Amino acid sequence: MQFEPVGLRSRRRWLSLTSLIDVVFLLLIFFMLTTSFSQQRMLELDMPASKGKGKSAWQGGSLVRVHSASQVDFNGRPLHLSKVKEKTVLLLQKRPDTRFIVRPDSGLPLQEVVQVMDRLREGGATKVTLVR
Amino acid sequence: MTPLVSVIFLLIIFFLVAGTVRAPSFWDIDHPQSSSEAPVEAMAVTIYIDQEGRRAVAGREVKNRFQLRYLLDENRQNGEPPSVEIHADGRVDAHEVVKLMEEIRAAKVEQVELITEVTP
Numbered sequence: 278m279q280f281e282p283v284g285l286r287s288r289r290r291w292l293s294l295t296s297l298i299d300v301v302f303l304l305l306i307f308f309m310l311t312t313s314f315s316q317q318r319m320l321e322l323d324m325p326a327s328k329g330k331g332k333s334a335w336q337g338g339s340l341v342r343v344h345s346a347s348q349v350d351f352n353g354r355p356l357h358l359s360k361v362k363e364k365t366v367l368l369l370q371k372r373p374d375t376r377f378i379v380r381p382d383s384g385l386p387l388q389e390v391v392q393v394m395d396r397l398r399e400g401g402a403t404k405v406t407l408v409r
Numbered sequence: 410m411t412p413l414v415s416v417i418f419l420l421i422i423f424f425l426v427a428g429t430v431r432a433p434s435f436w437d438i439d440h441p442q443s444s445s446e447a448p449v450e451a452m453a454v455t456i457y458i459d460q461e462g463r464r465a466v467a468g469r470e471v472k473n474r475f476q477l478r479y480l481l482d483e484n485r486q487n488g489e490p491p492s493v494e495i496h497a498d499g500r501v502d503a504h505e506v507v508k509l510m511e512e513i514r515a516a517k518v519e520q521v522e523l524i525t526e527v528t529p
Contacts, residue, residue: 278516293419294410295410296413297414298414301414301417301418301421302417304421305417305420305421305424307526308428308430308433309424310442311430312424312427312428312429312430313428313429314427314428315440315523315527315528316526317440317449317524317526317527318443318445318446318447318448318449318524318525318526318527319445319447319449319450319524319525320443320447320522320523320525321447321521322495322510322521322522322523323514323522324510324514324518324519324520324521328492330463342501350420352467354438367486379437379506381503381504383502383504383517384452384502384504385502385503385504386499386500386501386502386503387441387473387497387498387499387500387501387502387506388441388442388499389502390506391441391442391443391499391523391525392443395443395444395445398445399444399446403522406510407503407506407510408507409503409504409505409507409508409511
């Protein structure tokens with residue numbers, strides 16, 4: 278058996294550049310197709326137990342009816358969307374831990390309901406649930 | 410040829426760093442925009458609702474509530490109901506989402522999150 282001197286043998290072409298580029302192109306295409314630049318966040322949805330567990334979770338909650346993106350009924354009183362936040366702050370000062378029950382009119386797109394839920398959350402509401 | 414390779418490497422690094430790799434969703438969904446800042450937590454079950462209110466779980470359309478209930482029961486962990494994330498289209502009728510929530514609640518699920526998108 279004959280061993281070749283290391284220095285001489287390693288002078289050969291180390292790796293074909295073309296195949297390297299092939300692989301790198303594949304990687305590039307993979308990342309281009311799978312990457313998304315949208316930044317996702319979440320809204321926690323409160324799930325009150327429907328029955329049992331002592332008094333109903335729905336009791337003492339504030340009902341927020343959503344008629345459109347800007348027209349909201351807060352506990353039966355019409356309120357503009359811009360006032361929802363301060364109303365929420367006031368309500369939470371009086372009764373912290375209030376559950377907010379959001380009830381959208383039928384046919385209302387989710388986006389407009391999310392806008393109202395945003396205002397509630399900005400006012401400090403943590404328990405927000407959806408009913409119909 | 411070497412500069413070409415360097416440019417492509419740069420592009421790869423850009424896509425790696427700037428974006429997040431995400432499994433493609435069953436339908437093309439425009440999430441509702443929200444000012445919420447809570448980062449997404451991965452949940453056990455992911456439910457998609459498209460613009461017309463059709464639902465999908467794990468790449469397959471869910472036709473009725475019995476099928477949904479079966480999927481939720483099947484994903485129980487140590488007897489506990491699974492956590493659920495809802496990917497809903499911003500244009501879907503909000504009642505469709507509420508209906509879905511009612512069906513999820515019937516399976517005793519307690520942790521539910523609605524995925525939103527940061528307003529540009």
